[in-house]
Amino acid sequence: MKEIARLGLILMLICAVAAGSLSYVNGITSAIIADREEKEKIAQMQKLFPDVATLEDKTVDGMTATIGLDGAGKMVGLLAEARTEGYAGTIRFTLAVDGSGKIVGVNILSQSETPGLGDKIKEPAFLSQFVGKTGKDPITAGQDIDILAGATVSTRAMASGVKKALAEILVRFMGAEAPKQPTFNPSALKDGKYTGTADGFKSDIKVEVTIVGGKITEIKVLEHNDTANFFKMAEEEVIPRIINKQSVEVDAASGATGSSKGIMQAVLNALAK
Amino acid sequence: MSVMKDLSRGIIRDNAVFRLVLGLCPTLAVTGTAENGLGMGLSATAVLVCSNLVVAALRNVIPNKIRIPCFIVIIATFVTMVDMLLNAFLPALHAQLGIFVPLIVVNCVILGRAEAFASRNPVLNSAADGIGIGLGFTLALTTLGAVRELLSKGTIFHANILGSGYQPFQVFGFPPGAFIALGLMLALFNMLSRKFRLE
Known part of the structure; x- marks a missing residue:
């Protein structure tokens, strides 16, 4: 018992000296560091914008x-x-x-x-x-x-x-107006084929959307250069969902988010024109 | 043993990396370039000398049973001080070394020397040992960094050595390349030390 108390006391003393000396060094350096960081920040801004005060x-x-x-x-x-x-x-x-x-x-x-x-x-x-x-x-x-x-x-x-x-x-x-989110209403569209393009995972995706009787009836991918098997996953899951819901706000195929989002955006771009 | 002998022993004969095979974590992690190796080596040397000094001075005060926690507290204190002082007075070097400085706490070369040497030897010899081992560690890290930088980028200390036609070995910039380069250098060092009868 006495031994443990003695060891604990010695360790505590060493820690106390360590903490004391650290707080002393920190007292000297922290002001210098904070001051330099503030100056660096202003200097960095002045490099970009010389008039900054x-x-x-x-x-x-x-x-x-x-x-x-x-x-x-x-x-x-x-x-x-x-x-x-x-x-x-x-x-x-x-x-x-x-x-x-x-x-x-x-x-x-x-x-x-x-x-x-x-x-x-x-x-x-x-x-x-x-x-x-x-x-x-x-x-x-x-x-x-x-x-x-x-x-x-x-x-x-x-x-x-x-x-x-x-x-x-x-x-x-900068007070610019928020851009309006493009929307579409399939029932207001004339029958026919509409094409649209959007960013996929690593290429542009071009789709052709067929409207019959105010409804999206078919979506065909005309062009893409995304990774083939991931794109297939996206295509097979997302296109039926869009046709089913008559909306592009559907879930992405998990594991192929980039391609899925590209298909949705391309359909939106096709119909929102 | 003389002070000079303690100093020179750490550089080649007891080289931390190539002979004691200690402190491999920073050796592998930060030697992507010669510059990083040198910076890490010098910072570790500074901490090693300070901690050896204090551990040697307190060697009769620190009870044997709690020596490891005491050593760790002493080492961590110096590392934190070095970190704060570098940040305040040598900001350019501090920015360069970044995370490597706090990592010195877990460098087993420093704890190893505190345990194996400084806790059993006088202050002056321990300081000399710290300088020697530190320089050897710096030498090893810089050499390994230079070899990896040369193979992965064709440069040493950013100076282009192999010309623009060099097709770089990307792998030496990655962790697996660190193992391969270190293994090859250990083999070379063993061969040389056998030849010059360092055993």
């Missing part, structure tokens, strides 16, 4: 942005964090947008894409393609964003992620 953090609908204000308190630009689903997990990135709604820079915070192929998305040569884009640009892989060889899925994920994040920033922090 002060910073303000703002959260709207779950999206947090650091807003840079000039001396007069006017917004000169903002930096927000966003994420997108890549080939091998979530890609986290920051998006810098100036006061006019133009992209100033994109920076990857973390990603786990294939080394040597998909991880080229973090290279300046790729990311600089987004600079200068606005909400009016397509920001689509294969159109105004070059597809990295061997990394189609990663490229598409970044392009659609940036496009979506920019649209959200414009609505939440």
